[in-house]
Amino acid sequence: MSETVKQALRNIHAAAEEINRPVRLMEVCGTHTMAAFRTGLRALLPDTVTLLSGPGCPVCVTPNAYIDHAVALSLRSDTVVATFGDMVRVPGTERSLEYARAQGGSVVAVYSPLEALRMAQQEPQKQIVFLGVGFETTVPAVAWTLREAHRSGVENYSVLCAHKLIPPAMDTLLRSQAHIDGFICPGHVSVIIGEQAYTPLCQQHYVPCVITGFEAIDMMQGILLLLRQLIEERAEVENQYSRTVTPQGNAVAQELIDQVYTPCDAQWRGLGIIPASGLAVREPYYADAAKLALEEDLPQPRENPLCRCGDVLRGIISPPACPLFATACSPLNPIGPCMVSSEGTCAAYYRYAR
Numbered sequence: 001m002s003e004t005v006k007q008a009l010r011n012i013h014a015a016a017e018e019i020n021r022p023v024r025l026m027e028v029c030g031t032h033t034m035a036a037f038r039t040g041l042r043a044l045l046p047d048t049v050t051l052l053s054g055p056g057c058p059v060c061v062t063p064n065a066y067i068d069h070a071v072a073l074s075l076r077s078d079t080v081v082a083t084f085g086d087m088v089r090v091p092g093t094e095r096s097l098e099y100a101r102a103q104g105g106s107v108v109a110v111y112s113p114l115e116a117l118r119m120a121q122q123e124p125q126k127q128i129v130f131l132g133v134g135f136e137t138t139v140p141a142v143a144w145t146l147r148e149a150h151r152s153g154v155e156n157y158s159v160l161c162a163h164k165l166i167p168p169a170m171d172t173l174l175r176s177q178a179h180i181d182g183f184i185c186p187g188h189v190s191v192i193i194g195e196q197a198y199t200p201l202c203q204q205h206y207v208p209c210v211i212t213g214f215e216a217i218d219m220m221q222g223i224l225l226l227l228r229q230l231i232e233e234r235a236e237v238e239n240q241y242s243r244t245v246t247p248q249g250n251a252v253a254q255e256l257i258d259q260v261y262t263p264c265d266a267q268w269r270g271l272g273i274i275p276a277s278g279l280a281v282r283e284p285y286y287a288d289a290a291k292l293a294l295e296e297d298l299p300q301p302r303e304n305p306l307c308r309c310g311d312v313l314r315g316i317i318s319p320p321a322c323p324l325f326a327t328a329c330s331p332l333n334p335i336g337p338c339m340v341s342s343e344g345t346c347a348a349y350y351r352y353a354r
């Protein structure tokens, strides 16, 4: 362990001692959750400092109804569903996309929405529907493909849109029963939306927000900044990740998002419907294939009543408190999305903290 890391840990322990009460900090982003486990950071923190995992895994917060739509689309003879790989195993009400594929459904894992657009250009007789799941980080690349499809007259490419925005979810959490003393804000999302996006949260809820990178030392410095704000009774946005995140964010990406999408209410697993927390595709970019999902005879969305993903995503419980954790539910046999995704909290606990 380097002297810099040792000193950061000593500073964290000293600050926690000065605060002298339990402190609950939420890392919003699933990548931070994984980093905190992988580097052993959790085990090195003072007993009074708890890291909570938040709703920052896009696969985990996508509700069953969306998976059901995607499954129904994949079973249409004229349609191919293209998606990032981690969506394929997420259980829907009756089946996952993986199961649908085994039943003859057309489901293709892609590494980028551009790959899906290319597929549409190569197979004009098929409707290619890309699953638009992800936060502000993912949205610009998807927006670009929709604009490009429109510009070049590709009519068989569309996006089944479930994109979500992080600040409204943080606001909802602060209004709920989850006790949160400070946020470790997501580094990747912040590259797009900038530091200033969190200022209203600090002002309205008087909660400290610190944007951090993903190395262990980044997270330690972020935690220390949060603890110092608590000691000094401040609630501000601080940016530990200034090597990447600017105050205003990426203006080009923001403009592209505004051009292609409009804010809408969105359903989050565990958090319910959050006003203006989603993005809907604007005309003329909204091609017809995604609308077809709405015409399907879909099952009434239903989740396993024992799965506690909603409580995990709100920071109310940690995964071992779920009765299915590491028994009925495991990465090989996931019951809920938090066990499927590589950024899922249950998957992280299963891998590092059993």
Ligand code: SF4
Pocket (backbone or CB within 6 Å): 306, 307, 308, 309, 310, 312, 319, 322, 323, 324, 325, 326, 329, 330, 334, 335, 336, 337, 338, 339, 340, 346
């Ligand atoms: S352990 Fe499985 S069933 Fe329990 S909350 Fe996590 S994903 Fe859901």
